[in-house]
Amino acid sequence: MVMAETKKLPTPIGEDKPRVDVYEKVIGAAEYTDDIQFGPQLLHARIKRSPHPHALIKSIDVSKAETLPGVKVVVTGEDFPNHIGLYLKDKYIFARDRVRFIGEPVAGVAAVSEELAEKAVELIEVTYEPLDPVFDPEYGASPEAPLIHPDLENYEVPNFIFPKPGTNIANHFKIRKGDVETAWSQCAAIVERTFRIPHVQHVPIEPHVAIAKVDEKGEATVWAASQSPFAQRNLIAKALDISQSDMRVIAPYVGGGFGCKAGVTMEALPVAIATKAKGRPVKLLLTREEEFYTNFVRQGLVIKLKVGCDKNGNLLAMENTMYWDGGASTEYGVNITRAGGYSSTGPYDIPNVKTDSLCVYTNHPIGGAYRGFGMSELHAGIGQVMDELAEKIGMDKIEFHRLNCVQGGDILGTGMKMHPTGVKECVEKVAEAIDWGKKDPPSAPNKRRGKGVALMWKAPAMPPNAGSSAVIELNEDGTLTVNVGGQEIGQGTFTVMAQMAAAAMGVPFDWVRVKGPIDTNYSPYEWQTVASRLTWSMGNAVVNAALDARQQVLQMVAEAWDEDPDQLDIVNGTVVSYQSEQEMSLKDIVVYGIMKPGDTGWMGGPVVGRGNFMPTYVTGLNAETGQGERAVVHYTTGAQGFEIEIDLDTGKLEVVRAASAFDVGKAINPGLVKAQIEGGFVQGFSSAVFEEMKLKEGVMQNPSFVDYRIATSADVPSRHESIIVEVPQEDGPFGARGVGEHPMVPTIAALGNAIYDAVGVRLEGPPFSAEKIYLAMQDAGVVK
Amino acid sequence: MAIHRITVTINGEAELVDVPSHMTLLQMLREKLALTGTKNGCAAGECGACTALLNGEPVNSCMVLAVECDGAQITTVEGLAHDGQLDPVQDAIIEAGGVQCGFCTPGVLISARALLDRKPDPTEYDIRDALVGNLCRCTGYFRIIEGVKKAAKQKV
Numbered sequence: 001m002v003m004a005e006t007k008k009l010p011t012p013i014g015e016d017k018p019r020v021d022v023y024e025k026v027i028g029a030a031e032y033t034d035d036i037q038f039g040p041q042l043l044h045a046r047i048k049r050s051p052h053p054h055a056l057i058k059s060i061d062v063s064k065a066e067t068l069p070g071v072k073v074v075v076t077g078e079d080f081p082n083h084i085g086l087y088l089k090d091k092y093i094f095a096r097d098r099v100r101f102i103g104e105p106v107a108g109v110a111a112v113s114e115e116l117a118e119k120a121v122e123l124i125e126v127t128y129e130p131l132d133p134v135f136d137p138e139y140g141a142s143p144e145a146p147l148i149h150p151d152l153e154n155y156e157v158p159n160f161i162f163p164k165p166g167t168n169i170a171n172h173f174k175i176r177k178g179d180v181e182t183a184w185s186q187c188a189a190i191v192e193r194t195f196r197i198p199h200v201q202h203v204p205i206e207p208h209v210a211i212a213k214v215d216e217k218g219e220a221t222v223w224a225a226s227q228s229p230f231a232q233r234n235l236i237a238k239a240l241d242i243s244q245s246d247m248r249v250i251a252p253y254v255g256g257g258f259g260c261k262a263g264v265t266m267e268a269l270p271v272a273i274a275t276k277a278k279g280r281p282v283k284l285l286l287t288r289e290e291e292f293y294t295n296f297v298r299q300g301l302v303i304k305l306k307v308g309c310d311k312n313g314n315l316l317a318m319e320n321t322m323y324w325d326g327g328a329s330t331e332y333g334v335n336i337t338r339a340g341g342y343s344s345t346g347p348y349d350i351p352n353v354k355t356d357s358l359c360v361y362t363n364h365p366i367g368g369a370y371r372g373f374g375m376s377e378l379h380a381g382i383g384q385v386m387d388e389l390a391e392k393i394g395m396d397k398i399e400f401h402r403l404n405c406v407q408g409g410d411i412l413g414t415g416m417k418m419h420p421t422g423v424k425e426c427v428e429k430v431a432e433a434i435d436w437g438k439k440d441p442p443s444a445p446n447k448r449r450g451k452g453v454a455l456m457w458k459a460p461a462m463p464p465n466a467g468s469s470a471v472i473e474l475n476e477d478g479t480l481t482v483n484v485g486g487q488e489i490g491q492g493t494f495t496v497m498a499q500m501a502a503a504a505m506g507v508p509f510d511w512v513r514v515k516g517p518i519d520t521n522y523s524p525y526e527w528q529t530v531a532s533r534l535t536w537s538m539g540n541a542v543v544n545a546a547l548d549a550r551q552q553v554l555q556m557v558a559e560a561w562d563e564d565p566d567q568l569d570i571v572n573g574t575v576v577s578y579q580s581e582q583e584m585s586l587k588d589i590v591v592y593g594i595m596k597p598g599d600t601g602w603m604g605g606p607v608v609g610r611g612n613f614m615p616t617y618v619t620g621l622n623a624e625t626g627q628g629e630r631a632v633v634h635y636t637t638g639a640q641g642f643e644i645e646i647d648l649d650t651g652k653l654e655v656v657r658a659a660s661a662f663d664v665g666k667a668i669n670p671g672l673v674k675a676q677i678e679g680g681f682v683q684g685f686s687s688a689v690f691e692e693m694k695l696k697e698g699v700m701q702n703p704s705f706v707d708y709r710i711a712t713s714a715d716v717p718s719r720h721e722s723i724i725v726e727v728p729q730e731d732g733p734f735g736a737r738g739v740g741e742h743p744m745v746p747t748i749a750a751l752g753n754a755i756y757d758a759v760g761v762r763l764e765g766p767p768f769s770a771e772k773i774y775l776a777m778q779d780a781g782v783v784k
Numbered sequence: 785m786a787i788h789r790i791t792v793t794i795n796g797e798a799e800l801v802d803v804p805s806h807m808t809l810l811q812m813l814r815e816k817l818a819l820t821g822t823k824n825g826c827a828a829g830e831c832g833a834c835t836a837l838l839n840g841e842p843v844n845s846c847m848v849l850a851v852e853c854d855g856a857q858i859t860t861v862e863g864l865a866h867d868g869q870l871d872p873v874q875d876a877i878i879e880a881g882g883v884q885c886g887f888c889t890p891g892v893l894i895s896a897r898a899l900l901d902r903k904p905d906p907t908e909y910d911i912r913d914a915l916v917g918n919l920c921r922c923t924g925y926f927r928i929i930e931g932v933k934k935a936a937k938q939k940v
Contacts, residue, residue: 018878019878019881019883021886022878022883022886023878025883025886025889026861026870026874026877026878026883026886026889026893027821027861027862027864027865027870027874028819028820028821028822028860028861028862028890029821029862030886031820032820032823032887034820034823034824035814035820037818202921203919203921204885204887204921205823205825205831205833205885205887205888205919205920205921206823206825206885206887207824207825207826253885253886254885255823255885255886255887256885256887256921256922257885258921287827288825288826288827288828288830288831489885490884490885490886490922491884492884671881672881675881675884675923675927678923678924678926678927679884679922679923679924680924681924682923682924682925682926683921683924704826704828704830705826705828705830705831705919706830710919710921711924711925712915712916712917712919712925713911713912713913713915713916713918713920713925713928713929714912714913714916716924716925716926718908720924720926
């Protein structure tokens with residue numbers, strides 16, 4: 001229909017629409033959790049923490065703290081007997097009987113001021129009996145190591161996690177595919193190498209904060225800087241024996257998450273304290289020091305790799321043994337180990353695979369989700385052994401990746417059939433962007449230049465049935481209010497949801513509102529804002545909700561016009577008929593309905609669209625072989641490359657240029673995709689060159705921004721190219737899949753390969769500091 | 785605990801505030817005046833999220849005592865826009881896509897404003913140098929730097 005067609009606006013899909021949250025963020029009006037004002041009834045909480053990495057609690061004396069004027073509540077582990085945890089329920093809100101890391105909560109205080117609360121914490125006397133600690137995951141997995149969780153066999157655990165009671169192994173994920181032993185004899189080249197990836201911290205600029213109020217009836221409200229309001233409601237309610245419907249979590253904008261505000265970390269503490277505070281709100285705001293080691297950290301990893309190929313460079317076998325330093329609790333970490341296990345080959349087609357991914361309890365801080373969990377760590381090793389193997393067999397490295405990278409139809413390590421993917425295109429584009437094969441002279445005689453590339457893949461790591469839902473309400477003026485439970489943590493999800501809702505409904509982009517805070521009382525359910533899953537999963541729910549609303553409108557108008565709804569469309573906010581060429585604005589009718597002819601009554605009613613999405617096809621994997629029909633929902637793939645220079649006099653590394661390419665299925669908002677690629681690239685770069693939690697006997701030596709450096713504006717490379725590849729996702733909204741986490745995954749390996757290319761040394765692990773590079777060059781005889 | 789009555793001009797408005805001796809400028813802004821646009825990221829002068837202008841100079845407001853501000857002029861992120869008109873640096877950072885979670889944004893904008901007041905035509909090095917005390921974990925800084933360049937081009 002010509003008339004209707006001419007009214008069509010370009011679909012907002014694939015457009016660089018401005019962020020819907022940006023105006024309030026630049027004027028300082030965007031509300032974050034710590035900005036909410038609670039008035040003079042507010043109590044401030046502080047936490048008494050363990051000074052020991054591993055000890056039995058012999059006694060706790062709170063009498064002096066309790067009698068300090070202004071102190072309203074003092075609690076200990078005695079008060080809260082239930083376990084809490086996302087996957088493996090192995091954690092108490094406050095330690096009971098035993099402490100397992102330095103910083104573990106032992107007691108909590110709420111007082112009328114933070115100073116008084118702090119003073120009361122100092123007055124709590126705890127006596128401990130120190131136990132032998134475990135600081136190394138390989139030792140921790142051995143029979144000689146002291147047990148950190150003697151009750152492991154009694155913990156509640158989902159059926160896809162395999163703890164080994166009587167050991168410190170909280171999960172052992174195995175792959176046994178083909179026959180690696182026979183394959184080694186057929187290999188023309190084999191590379192074996194061990195890497196050690198240190199613990200790092202997420203470092204959101206907004207520290208963790210939560211405020212809780214529990215009324216006399218026992219109904220709880222929590223305001224939290226949270227990626228997971230629904231998971232927090234569920235887990236905290238269970239741990240405190242509160243019904244989920246009597247617990248409300250309100251989550252305003254999050255000032256950076258990267259995984260550390262997923263699951264439950266510190267949020268249960270103020271809720272537990274508030275249960276004794278007689279209706280007064282209790283606030284816990286972590287100090288930057290607490291932020292560094294009392295909450296989730298990225299687990300350390302020791303990875304032992306062996307890979308081999310035939311004389312033509314075809315990969316034949318991989319053996320991958322990973323010891324994850326899970327820390328004092330592995331409630332979330334067990335699934336990191338699982339993700340590391342099922343993705344343990346990296347994006348390569350390898351016929352024979354033997355993987356052992358072990359999650360080991362240690363007396364280090366608790367490992368949790370960090371942006372692409374497990375993947376940056378694992379790929380740091382894989383990306384470098386592949387580089388080394390290509391060189392050993394005498395092949396161009398890009399050619400080696402092209403030959404061996406995973407493609408649609410390949411049978412993966414878990415037995416799953418790979419879907420179409422653009423990883424080959426990604427590596428080719430990255431190689432082109434950094435002029436692979438061309439060696440420019442260094443900028444000074446004392447410098448050496450090198451190039452390196454690494455590939456990556458990552459699947460959303462979550463339970464098989466993590467679900468999303470969305471509700472779309474139509475307003476009097478025809479505009480849409482899209483309600484979702486997924487959180488805006490900076491990635492731009494509210495904007496992308498608005499684009500999808502506008503496209504699916506048939507209205508202009510600026511007719512759509514997506515706003516926080518997420519409120520479990522009013523927002524529809526969302527599992528968690530993690531795993532780069534929102535664009536895909538919540539996007540599907542939003543599209544379904546918009547289609548549902550659209551269908552309601554079309555049915556109503558079809559009835560009014562006595563036409564076939566299939567002949568109707570919504571174009572630019574107006575219902576049009578391709579049959580009769582009638583038109584009707586959405587305005588008014590979507591709330592008030594339509595009057596029947598001759599004022600004989602009304603039809604319709606307020607339009608509310610509902611939609612949900614849950615993957616239903618992910619299958620279990622065999623506990624002994626890791627084999628199953630479909631391990632994951634899908635993989636996002638990509639590649640990254642660097643050209644660098646190393647100063648031979650100092651070991652200092654400088655980036656000449658870099659490029660990243662990711663297959664996002666379909667970029668709903670290319671500008672936001674590129675913003676994710678850039679931000680992830682720099683976070684990866686920062687972790688590769690600067691970051692390490694220096695843990696000595698369980699004590700973090702560098703818990704401040706001065707001693708734990710993250711990249712600043714002066715450190716970031718001046719040239720980085722972001723490349724978008726689009727091989728559509730079959731069940732993705734408009735073909736999209738997620739990309740939030742992926743850009744930092746290949747960075748350590750790509751940089752490690754560039755360092756090797758420049759000066760011929762390979763470090764055991766990041767950070768690739770000038771000092772470490774210089775000493776390695778000295779050891780290798782590159783410099784004297 | 786002594787309480788001091790001070791007079792400060794905040795975003796052009798004269799304010800009379802009673803502050804304890806140990807209260808920081810950041811606490812005064814957020815807790816006494818509910819100007820919560822200025823953020824607390826470390827309370828140790830290390831992250832720059834609390835940057836405000838004190839008599840035109842950028843300071844970490846968590847490192848300044850409120851009593852020191854008696855008689856001073858303070859500008860916070862809430863004071864950048866005038867009559868619904870954004871400051872060029874706000875417009876430019878939107879256009880460049882330099883905002884993600886937004887928590888460092890107020891401090892970044894204040895540091896950028898101070899730079900452009902001091903040096904209307906900065907080099908890229910000047911921009912990176914001026915922002916070195918404003919940690920950002922989301923954007924990788926590329927689009928922030930781009931935004932400040934754009935703002936410098938738009939003369940007020």
